[in-house]
Amino acid sequence: MIARRAAAALAVAAMLLGISACAPATDPGWEPTAWPVIGTVTTEPASAADAAPGTVDQRLRNDTVGIDARWSALPGDQPINDVIEKAVRDAVAVRSDASGAAYRPEAFPAGAGLAERGCTAGAATELAADVLGDRAGTVVVCEVTVARGAVFAETLRTVIGSAGFVTSDSAETVYTDLSTGVVGTASDLFADVPALWTEMVDVLRRDAGACRSRACSRRMPIRSPRPSPESSGARASRTAPCRCRCPRA
Template structure:
């Protein structure tokens, strides 16, 4: 072994190492004595919480839980359209906008087919008595909506209009409408409109009008930041302001706003792809995305209407249903829906109350051509007719053949009857029906009122079997028909419920004579239908 490689105990190098060790230890103790005390509660700084969050789409409200809505349904297989909507009672701004959307859909089909739309009734068994919104229908896939016979056009080809109730709190009501066009091979159109109304004032706005102009850019940034966090990005770089295309995207999202609980949920369309997410390699969204904007975040950007609506929903205020309007006082467009006017002669009688019960159960209206001599004995029945919105008209005093009378007698028959009716219900009739349908020009001249006849005679006065009577009353009418019956026969009363259900099933709305003339009764002449 080399002498150079040998180290004896006690050599200078060994002694140096032993001498350095105390110095190192002394230095370590000195440094530890200078270190600050540790804080067991210390945590690293966290990113601020995202202000919005991806959420589930709010469920639609069951229409059965929203009282006083008037359901409507039309189907026309010639132009290829079916629409199911719900309207507030009476004539309202919201109702006008809903009807406008239905008319726009019809107009599109008229242009596509070259055919003019007219109301269409269908054979018995059509199932059109089921009307109004179907909860969740506006969230169906477009092809599914078209193919559903409850919602779509015949054979799934044409245009469907569906509706959902999205808000009902305090005085506020919200409705979403969706219009889908196409067939089994392709969807050619798919649009949604969400409308809100304050039933106290009538103010009605689209969903994007719940927000101020500053809302779009601000919420764009919040959405991008939330998605960036969800992707695991650690960047605190400011989000770029949306460009023109981005503003259109966020505008479409705000146009689908729905308040729910303590938030307003907006629906961001598919294809959302801001630069910040592109930089992270995140592909554009392929489906609409629900984003919940908490009320405290939304409030600075809500209009007064929007704040009131969001507050009512957040507070779960009970819905303030509007006052119902009797069926006979509703604004019915018989050029849009198929209408039929049921008329009853020769009463009132002991059977009239039962007929009124069945009409009321279906929110339907009729016209009663009453005899003047029965006005006093059945005054309570006449007042009930009035209160429930039915039309009361003149059928002479005691049912003579008017052409066989003198001018003075004709005048007395009609004058005294109108006066007797007015004394009970407060208004005079605006039409008359000559007994037996017999009249001449002299009778019309003396009456000074339009003579309302009929185009469907059930011949109930011949006392047919109830099933025969029902078939005549249900199968005979066309849109605009006036049906003759008599509320003095037990068979007619017994047939009432099935008659009304059968007509509703065919798609008819049961209206008064005035309604079948679009609310403007003719001032003279003789009329057999509203066509």
């Protein structure tokens, strides 16, 4: 028994020595990877002059058609208002066709909740079943997702179902630059998806420590596995540019 324990202890010691022998040597000149910073990041709050303007909150509801929509518009003649209103109108048209009833304003008694208008915080991420509630048909809600300086964005979410059973849940974010009036959706911001994918992969590799920031400074010889006829039997070699450790995906 003692002999077996001694042999096991020796085996463990030999294994640990083998592992330590394989450990790479430390580099006293190593420095953390430093990547160039493009742009400026600030945590200072926007000034009062740059604050986003107040919104004009809207609401429509028709239980015969099965539509309940809330959205927010910006004061004045802002192009984003037309885009948001068109999305609401499209939802009404689709629901009207499905129900076979034409949309028209419907009167509701006091306390029906129509005073709750416009966008609410968390509407874009709330559970779809909670958005739908006990209603049947289409429910449109919204959330102001960006409001800083001249940039404003509103997310419109459309949930379709009946009695808590959701059959469809979709969302679209509309952006605008109030200084220029330019309007676009999230898909417009990421038009070049392959390029974005490549950049995202590189960012993940950098965060994982798999890349180095220093550019390759020398050319490495690459040996051919077989001699070429021109080398008269000698092993030929050629040079190729050193590739960084974080190649493009």
